[in-house]
Structures are given as C-alpha cells and as structure tokens.
Amino acid sequence: MAGGIGSRFWPMSTVKFPKQFQDILGTGRTMIQQTYDRISQIIPNENIFVITNKEYVELCGQQLPEIPEENIVGEPMMKNTSACNLYMANKIAGINPNAKMVVLPADHLILKEKKFIEKIELAFKLVSENDYLITLGIKPTRPDTGYGYIQYLSNEKDEFFKVKTFTEKPNLEIAKTFIESGDFLWNAGIFVWNAQSILSAFDKYLPEMVQQFNYCEYNSDREIECIDLIYPKVTKISVDNGILEKAKNVYVIPADLGWSDLGTWTSVYQNAEKDDNNNAIASKNILTYNSKGNIVRIKNRNKAAIIDGLKNYIIVDTDKSLLICPRDNDQLIKDYVLDLKNFKKGERFM
C-alpha cells in the first residue's frame, strides 16, 4: 500500500512526491524501496504488487524496476484501505484463488528484518491452515495517542492470540491504562490472510462494496476502465474499521520489529542516525554550532547549511519550501500547509 500523500512531512513530502518515495531517513533507499528490499527476501518479484494512486504509478515503477510493470496498480482516487484491500484481494484471487497475502504499508520502518521475516512466515503458516485474519502487533513503548491499539486474549503464552478489541487513537489517559494493563499492542497495519478469507470477511461486513467490485473483471483489458467507473461511488473506510473490528477470526502476532510508522518528523528523528550533539543530519556540507537535538534535511545534497543556536528543531529545506519549527510542533505541520494554501498562490507548495 503506497497511496498516502504524507502531508505531515511537508516540505520534504509533497502531493507530487510523497513520503514513501523519499529517502526520509537518509539511508540511500526510499521507504518503498526499503519495504521492497525486506519482503523480496521471501516473495518472488512477480508476486509483489503495489497499490498506489494513479499519479504515482510511474514514480513507483522507476523506484522498483524489479517488479513487473503490470503489478503496479493505480487507484483513481484516495478511498482509504478497505477499497484497496478488496481491489487487490480480487485481483490476486483472480490469478490464484488460493493465494496467501501479506499487506504492507510502503512507508514504515522495520529495523529487525530477521524477526519480521520470521513473523510473516509464521503468519503464512497459520493462514494456510486456518481461516484467520492476522495482524502484527507491536509491544508499545509509550502511551502514544497516534496509533491504533489491539487488545488480545492472553490466556496462555503463545506466538499468536485472538484479538478482543481494536481501539483507534485513544486519548492519553486511556493510552496509559492500555500500557499498564499489558495486554494491548500497537496495530502496525501489517496484515496476513488468505485471499478467500478476506473476501469472505468483505462479503459479511462490507457487502455493498463487494457488489461494486464484483462488477469488474480483474486482470483483463477492461480492469482499469471498470475501476475508474466504480471508485467514485466506493465508501471511504479503513480495513481496520470496516473489517477487522467486526470480524470474529482476527488474530494478532506480537512482534518486536524495531518498528515505526515514521508518522511524524519526531519519529523520523528518533529513528535516524545522530551525531555527538544528537543532531540527525543526513547530509554533508551542514555545519552546526551550539545546536542539539535537531533534525535537518536539505534536499539538495550539494547545498551548504550553517545552523547556529537551535535546540530540538526540525529544519527541512527543498527547492520550493523551507520549514523551521520546534520538534514539539511537528503535529502542526499540516496546519502550516493549510495556512500557506490560504495564500494566493499557496497551492503550489504542497
């Protein structure tokens, strides 16, 4: 899944060039390339599909030349994750009705690759024997209010557990009680299931959407035309809300993956390499003086920068825009962009 526009990463991430196609950590590979590198260890290229916005299909092909062109699928508009999951389940089941699927967000960080592969292989084993919908759950390290939480039934020690409830973005008080109770995990948005299992769940919980998608003939010449026709009418709902919160066969595999959704500059800062002054600076030609705890991203690698006297700031510079704000204000970036849009010619900055 590579359809987001990453507005919290402005000005690095823009509508034309969103986060998943950026080397946001400064490692030399973009987020979607890192996701490909990780999963291609166990999935052959011809079985790797990307679903993204139509506008990014070309970009995606440039960044992932290993994947067959026809496996990069463009949605005509953003419709949240139920639609794209139903679309891809239909398409993949059309190729192989017994296919097992792993669904991965394109822009997440996973440091423990070996553990990740282990857990995915465990999940594949489980779904090949059972009608399970599986999600990976991350042990929470802080009462983060930006994540979804999964409560599981932990009667005995095991490698996977039945899910009791999903709670999307709780407030801080509730998040704290979740952490204390010990039987909550973060929903990493990484799913494993049989094509048939997820299609059955859609039949049950989003039957109208299934009807709309059944109208199309997948992997045919008319697929794109048909998808363009039905998409405008499709309901915008996440697969968590639309399916997983309702289904009775959802299981979670706790996984210590060194995971971050890199949802904010702060989480990028936390996961980036830092110098002796705790500055996360991915580029040479940047000199800091009396500056600590900053994250600095200069898109033009040949550009010089002098940063003096800043503590805990986000500094991002692109050809079109410059952002300087305290790291604590990283949730305000969407608002800044809105304010810019209210300017006469603001549209072009996002």
Next chain:
Amino acid sequence: MAGGIGSRFWPMSTVKFPKQFQDILGTGRTMIQQTYDRISQIIPNENIFVITNKEYVELCGQQLPEIPEENIVGEPMMKNTSACNLYMANKIAGINPNAKMVVLPADHLILKEKKFIEKIELAFKLVSENDYLITLGIKPTRPDTGYGYIQYLSNEKDEFFKVKTFTEKPNLEIAKTFIESGDFLWNAGIFVWNAQSILSAFDKYLPEMVQQFNYCEYNSDREIECIDLIYPKVTKISVDNGILEKAKNVYVIPADLGWSDLGTWTSVYQNAEKDDNNNAIASKNILTYNSKGNIVRIKNRNKAAIIDGLKNYIIVDTDKSLLICPRDNDQLIKDYVLDLKNFKKGERFM
C-alpha cells in the same frame, strides 16, 4: 566605489554576487542602484563613474544601464581605497583638470536623501573655493566599535569643521568616551574634493603610489593594460589611513543622513521594514509563528517558508546555502564561511 565582496553577508552576498549588487533590504533596487538613484539627482550620467573589481564590470553595467559603459572601471585586484581613489582622480582629471569629485561607497544606506543632497552641494561649494578634503560625518547614536571616528574642532557653531583626528575602530571603552565628549562623528566614507586637491595630497603623503600611477596614460587605449601592470605592485592602504589622517586640510560636514553602512545583518535588520512582530521579512510566502525579531531573506521569491519559534535570528536562504544563526552572532558569519571552506568542496559556497 563598488569593489567589496561582502563576506559578512553570506550566503546572500558571495564573491560572485556581492552585497552592493543585491537588493539586501528588499526594496526592489540593489544597493548600487540606490546609490545611483541618489546621486544622479545632481550629477549627470556621463559624469558618474564606478570603480569596481574587473569581475563585476559586466554585472555593474547590467544594473546601471544609464551610465556610459566606459565609465565603469575594473580594478584587476583588491588594493583598498587609496589605489582606487588615486586611479579615479587621475582618470577624471584627465577629462577635466578642474573636476570636483564626490566619492561614494556603493553599498551604504541613506534614508534622508534631501539632506544628503544638501550636504553634498555644500561640500561642492566649499571645495570649489578652497583646497579642502571633505568628509561627511554622522552623529553617532551608539558606541559602535566597527566604525571610524572623526574628532573635529568645534570652536563655534558652523556647517563644517576642521578635522582634528581620525580613529579607526576604537575599543568599546574608547568609543564610549568619544560619544560622551560630543565632538566625534562617524566617518561615513563619503568624500568630496577637487581632483587637484586630492592629487596634491597623494603627491605629499603617498608619493611612491603617485609615481606608479603616473606611469599610465588615462582615458587612452592603453589605460587598462597599464593599470594591470602597475596594480600588483601598489600598496594596500585605505585613503583614510594613507591620506586623510595625515593631511592638514581635512574638513568634516556633520550630516544627519539616516545613514548605515549596512555592514552586518544586524544593521540591515535595524534598517529594514518590520512587521507587527518585529520580523524583517521582505518576501511574501513566508509565514511566522511565535517568532519575533528575526531577519529573513529567501533569495527565490517564489519559495515558501514556515518559521516557528525563533527569536532574534538571521535566516538567509539561497540556492546554494542556508544560514540560520542568532542575530547576535552576525560577526561570526565570516568564520562560518571559513569553516565551510575547510570542507572538501567548501570553496564553491562563497
């Protein structure tokens, strides 16, 4: 005089494009254009000469298309202000031996244009009747240690006074006593004299330099070739040190001009238009939040910027470089540039 390289204004000012050719205040006219606009009210274009580095002759012609091409004179290297003043006095005396001259730095700010014109006209009147070397003196508003001070003999109230001493860049203690004494003025580096008077003074105080310059035939085809030949041997000395500190016929006209040499970003800040939060921002598309007392210059006028949580900073962005530093550190900018030069490819940033 337009030969400086303005390294204190990095990254806006660079060796390739120094301060005098920049619209450093964001008014729509570069500093040298403002200087031209001011003096062209009383001097016809054919009598306006620019002396600058050879490298800037073309740029100068582009910015001042009103001036005859041959009036823009290029020095082969930087030799401080004695050499350029002797050169121009020779050249102008060659055209008109009775010429009166006003010598103006190309990169200073003068807000009170009418007062400026008045004082220059007074000076012209004085030098047409007397063998005087005249400098304009600015009433000091603070014990600035970056300026030269002129002590004058103030026996009676008059429009001009004989100069007693010059003191270049005193320390803070001395600068304070100068201010308290009341008979000191800042040396604005604006001079008025007869070509013959200044040539006589050079004869007396820098006879070796005069010999070198006498070797050339001015306003001839061979002028440039000859200047290129003599310049490497010429002594580097300012006209203040070389002539004015020694001459007995130096007079000062006190002038309240709304003057600044714009020698630092802080002085640019002080002279720039400011918004309700005392931010000096010459460009649209820049939004500030919780930010006060900053000077922001983004060279690309179409670029957006968000600045949150900065107080009293200098923020300058060009295609090649970004500078963020406290306004109080504006004297360190030369050091930053040196540090960058010590980087492998640093040379290209200045």
